[in-house]
Amino acid sequence: VENVRLLDRLSSRRAAVGTLYLTATHVIFVENGSETRKETWVLHSQISSIEKQATTATGCPLLIRCKNFQVIHLVIPQERDCHDVYLSLIRLARPVKYEELYCFSFNPKLDKEEREQGWKLVDLHEEYNRMGVPNNYWQISDVNRDYGVCDSYPTEIYVPKSATAHIIVGSSKFRSRRRFPALSYYCKGNNASICRSSQPLSGFSARCLEDEQMLQAIRKANPGSDFIYVVDTRPKLNAMANRAAGKGYENEDNYSNIKFQFIGIENIHVMRNSLQKMLEVCELKSPSMSDFLWGLENSGWLKHIKAIMDAGIFIAKAVAEEGVSVLVHCSDGWDRTAQVCSVASLLLDPYYRTMKGFMVLIEKDWVSFGHKFNHRYGNLDGDPKEISPVIDQFIECVWQLMEQFPCAFEFNERFLIHIQHHIYSCQFGNFLCNSQKERRELKIKERTYSLWAHLWKNRADYLNPLYRSDHSQTQGTLQPQIAPCNFLYKFWSGMYNRFEKGLHPRQSVTDYLMAVKEETQQLEEELEVLQERLANLQKSQSGNNKVKSKQQDRSKQFGLYTSNNSLANTPQEYSNDLKSFPSRSPSQGDEDSALILTQDNLKSSDPDLSANSDQESGVEDLSCRSPSGGGCLPSEDSGKDSDEAVFLAG
């Protein structure tokens, strides 16, 4: 569709005219005119909703909201075209079969071996070994070898040594969806552990001997402590309501030596609505400060983030300070339980705060334990009531912690944002399906690529320059404050207003420091060369064998943020009065600033994109990429990638 206008949310005057293409995998908007031919790529799987608005004199507006919080506002001249695009997108954005997803056609041109290597990067077996299990207290159980006991659990499950197969199976029958208590994290130092399960089917009075024995076994696996905490992450009211349906929570009287605790984290429906409300606030056109703060409070989002964090802090404290094991559950034990276990692990173990460790953590607490990625993130067309930003909240918790402990994490904000992006993108197979069982059946590892390998390959982009493995913040348990005035929970504009670069700091401290560190490394190398040369020279004053010294190209390295300054050169709309001022000539001010803005958007996005926005690539190329599913690797952002891009047909 030609002559489509792409509107800038911040300013209706800054609109780009271009052509809209629909391919099997992407929506692509290519700008006309300017020699840059800026392109906007959106994966169909990222589309969260499409809204056709009432036709106006200028055309038919189409609003595309994406799961990575991008909002694309198009105006299509012809109503008919708009309707066609609308219908196509509705179909394309809601695939019904896994095979339609992008990861099955995505080809980063790696050979079979590289792909297999990629999948081996994160190895949970190795991870449990690292934690120190199996040992005297914990063992691998093969009860779930063929997913016979619990189809949403992995095959390899760690349980207390004293828990026999009989106890496990018995306990599983007393738990929702048979998700029996299993090890999530083991603390080598004091034998305390974090276990996870679903709610017990206790109703008002039911008991299960095996389940009671199971909890007993968990307590025994920690000889230093004479009780365990059972943490129900639901609000008490919800848990009590569940009793009427034959579910519920542990009765302290029936289980010996447990301390039972509710931590009120709301359910997926509340969270979905909360995010919705917050995004509405983000989308407000020039909101006042009170509109924004009131909307933020009203959405409850930060309150929910804090609830998850508080639960994680409670558990980390129990494990690290009291040396007491904790069993965590919610209803099914795959949403709140995953959030809370992973936050607690992150606080407890510095390994999870490294890049590799963070991948392992997600793989362990989310992927392997059957977090329903497909349902929660709507990869396939399904029940909209199942969709909820569960892992988004966990990722935000990590970001909030990064803000409080700037040296504690090996990775930076960009790493988190790109992981969030790919949970929705379906470009890699990691997060497909709802369980390990389904993924095995689909042969994900043979047919798709692993995100972790992709991120690992580009790890230089994701490093936190302030991280040092020998720094005090990278050791031991993190102990965040609890009260909001001590631990300032902030609105994460880097995520939720991610595509509005104008709202973000114009100079990135992270990028600056990374560039400095890179330069430092080059200097170290040069220093060595020079010293060697000097030694040679002094030995034989002839010094004929000259080593060509490396030229420092400081300006090139620092180009990253100097280019950001051109964005600094665009004032926002500070006043409406100014527009109508008669003395302003049309050729000045905003016209050229609009140009600067678009150019800068092109550059100032993530560095892995800015380096390779291939401006020459014209429309001709596009035909090569569709409809068979493009060879081009779309980048994390909607700009286009990449030096890895391959044109299958070309």
Next chain:
Amino acid sequence: MEFAELIKTPRADNVALHRPFHPAVEGTLCLTGHHLIFSSRRRDNAEELWLLHSNIDSIDKRFVGSLGTIVIRCKDLRIIQLDIPGMEECLNIASSIEALSTLDSVTLMYPFFYRPMFEVLEDGWSSFLLEQEFELLSSVTNEWRLSCVNKEFSVCPSYPPVVIVPKSIDDEALRKVALFRHGGRFPVLSYYHKKNGMAMLRSSQPLTGTNGRRCKEDEKLINATLRSGRRGFVIDTRPLAVAQQARAKGGGFEQEVHYPQWRRIHKYIERFNILQESFIKLVEACNDQSHNMDRWLSKLEASNWLTHIKELLTAACLAAQCIDREGASVLVHGSEGTDSTLQVTSLAQIILDPRCRTIRGFEALVVREWLQAGHPFQQRCAQSAYSNSKQKWEAPVFLLFLECVWQIHRQFPCSFEFNEQFLILLFEHAYASQFGTFLGNNENERAKLKLPQKTMSLWSWVNRPEELSRFQNPLYEANSLVIWPSVAPQSLQLWEGVFLRWNRPSKFLEEAEEERINIIKYNKELQAKVNALRRQLAELETDGEVPEEE
């Protein structure tokens, strides 16, 4: 008067000091004329806390049995608690502190008694003279002149003795204009934009009154800053309704008929008493130890503090935009021209002028646009957010300015030579200081108090190399561009460094800053080493008579 008369109990033993995030410390409390000194008795970890009485905003006392507790709330927003055994001692100490922290006379303040323990390399009182500023200006334009019309402070009591005005306007005209402007604050040059020759002026409101008085000289003065055929902007920091009401009291605004070349924009910035209330509410929210997120957010919102920040930044950006983008001259004023006017003109310069983002340039800006321009520091900073007494003239006008600078700093972390600590330092010293810099309400009062002779300037201390190094931003790379901050709510944050400073463990953030400094430092060291080696090699190579083929 002898301070000793006010000190009923100069010393108390076995006092326990409580501070957030610090374990309680036991020690001895001493009161001197200007300080409260607490020293811990522990030999292994001797600790001393010196608190200026003038830093104390309010104190509370309460008793449990014979153990008295004094809670001291400071102007820098810190709260400390002292447990003092013995009711009489405690009462005596409390009343002494109360008396010493509320001395009426300026000349009893600590700056008049302070003797520096450092060598003065440069007298800060003469570091930033308007004459030097004018010299710089003269090198790019000759349209301006230095006027001494106010040398006896007779034309405008709140202006400095010298001001910069358009060359074509003589002193006689200035005297007439002064009569037409509130408090005699006739339009003077605040900033000259070298890039396009546009000027920013500031003044107070014109005294048009209800019958629309006009003053030809005033019109001539401000028109002298316009290029032929171009227009200028008047940015009035009051809403139109308030400006109209002001006419009833003899004030007013520039009417179109008399100023046809000027377009007036009303950008509302809150008056000082509203700001003080907002300040008090915000600080109260920040001290609320409740764990409830809703309560925190609603209190933050209800304080309106960030709204004021946003309004102020927006007005400053607008002024900067008029000058840089519209190529127009700008006149900024509110009512008196001593508060919101100065906030706008000084922030606009941060945006426009790279020099103001250096340490020296920022100091010059504070001197020029705040101290010399007659912002009544003594009135505004007499009390801070914990004051129990009914407020009179207090308002965090300067703090708001500093916070806006911090907000811009946060968005452009590599474009400022100074760091956050420097801004916090200025905040502290504006409220309580051993230096005389922020005493008095204007240059007139400072001259009468003989501050330059009798007290030390903050700049004398801060500009010493060993102090300066603490305030340098390691990430600084000179940026010659205009920097346009975002004023969207998503882009503005609470200034933790001031408002949560005493309420959060600062260790982790300080460590991060240290890391940043070390990364840069190591890089520079290597750079130096490499350069030295290169030179050495080059010398060796020429000495060795090897033909260069570079």
